[in-house]
């Protein structure tokens with residue numbers, strides 16, 4: 001049992017550990033955005049009326065989002 005707890009704790013710690021490639025990006029939280037932004041102050045993001053949501057780059061890629069045209 002102790003061994004199992006230790007393994008579980010280790011797995012949890014590992015999944016939360018930030019990797020160098022997992023940078024923060026930002027999306028307009030309108031539920032249908034197809035792009036992510038590296039710059040929180042991007043002029044395209046400022047037009048967003050639904051609020052800006054921070055996201056990990058890996059999550060953005062998992063959602064098949066592409067980099068904002070202004071930052072490409």
Ligand SMILES: [Zn+2]
Nearest residue numbers: 037042044068
């Ligand atoms: Zn942008």
